[in-house]
Amino acid sequence: MRKKYTVDENCIACDACVVEAPNFFSMNEEEGHAFVSKQPESDQQIELCEMALESCPVEAISSEII
Numbered sequence: 001m002r003k004k005y006t007v008d009e010n011c012i013a014c015d016a017c018v019v020e021a022p023n024f025f026s027m028n029e030e031e032g033h034a035f036v037s038k039q040p041e042s043d044q045q046i047e048l049c050e051m052a053l054e055s056c057p058v059e060a061i062s063s064e065i066i
């Protein structure tokens with residue numbers, strides 16, 4: 001199974017996802033929101049992204065099975 005993650009405009013730039021999974025989520029300081037810098041390529045990496053998704057206080061991260 002592969003999953004694709006996205007951050008939507010509800011992001012409040014709290015940094016939680018970047019702290020949780022820094023290899024996959026980064027902060028766009030200029031635009032004031034996080035973005036997915038790299039999509040996960042293994043189950044272990046999906047697990048890290050899933051933890052980032054769950055850490056988001058405003059549910060700005062979503063995922064879809066691809």
Ligand code: SF4
Nearest residue numbers: 011012014015017056
């Ligand atoms: S955890 Fe959610 S609100 Fe916080 S930076 Fe990441 S996407 Fe934005």
